[in-house]
Amino acid sequence: MSEPPLPARVGQQLGIFATRYQALIERLLAPHDLTFAQFAVLLHLARRGEPGRVSEVAAAVELTQPAVTKILQKFASLGLVEILRDAHDGRNRPARITAAGLARVGDVQRSFAPAFDRLLAGWTADGLEHLITDLTRLTARMDEMGR
Numbered sequence: 001m002s003e004p005p006l007p008a009r010v011g012q013q014l015g016i017f018a019t020r021y022q023a024l025i026e027r028l029l030a031p032h033d034l035t036f037a038q039f040a041v042l043l044h045l046a047r048r049g050e051p052g053r054v055s056e057v058a059a060a061v062e063l064t065q066p067a068v069t070k071i072l073q074k075f076a077s078l079g080l081v082e083i084l085r086d087a088h089d090g091r092n093r094p095a096r097i098t099a100a101g102l103a104r105v106g107d108v109q110r111s112f113a114p115a116f117d118r119l120l121a122g123w124t125a126d127g128l129e130h131l132i133t134d135l136t137r138l139t140a141r142m143d144e145m146g147r
Contacts, residue, residue, distance in 0.1 A: 014138075028115055032108050037063055039108065041071045042080060042097065046105045051084055051094035080104055 003009070026036050034042075040061040045052060052060075058068040072095045075081040080101035086092035097105075120128060 024115065024119075028112050029108065032104075032111070034108065037061070037067065038071050038074070041068060042075065042101060042105055045081060045095065045097040046102055051096040053092055053094050057095070075101065 004012070022036055025039070029036065029039050032039075041057060041063070044057055044060050054065050054068050054072065057063075057072075058065045061068070063071075072081055072083060076083050076095070078100075079098060081095045082098055084094045084096065086094060123131075
């Protein structure tokens with residue numbers, strides 16, 4: 001059997017990596033009582049830095065609006081996010097991360113350090129910078145394609 005075309009090989013490798021990466025992150029999140037989806041929402045709000053509408057957050061993290069609403073309600077009850085009122089549209093309930101939420105993101109990310117040190121062992125800083133650049137380009141291309 002001949003080797004698949006290069007784009008197919010790239011796709012296969014990305015699929016394998018995505019599956020294994022998500023499993024790794026889920027294992028690392030378990031001690032923090034967070035799911036992958038919950039952490040994606042919290043991390044998105046932390047990166048965003050400003051309030052986000054449920055629909056915007058849902059689109060950014062590839063979840064349904066009801067799922068994001070449920071996550072935001074849980075986080076609001078824990079003091080990790082604040083759900084605001086929109087003066088112009090009462091139906092719109094943007095959410096923003098609180099100082100406690102930012103601290104939680106930092107704590108979780110710091111707890112990942114041993115696993116990421118092991119994962120990235122042997123890579124040079126230059127190699128990692130190239131990897132980040134390439135992944136950023138791929139992400140932007142996926143965004144252009146509408147995911």
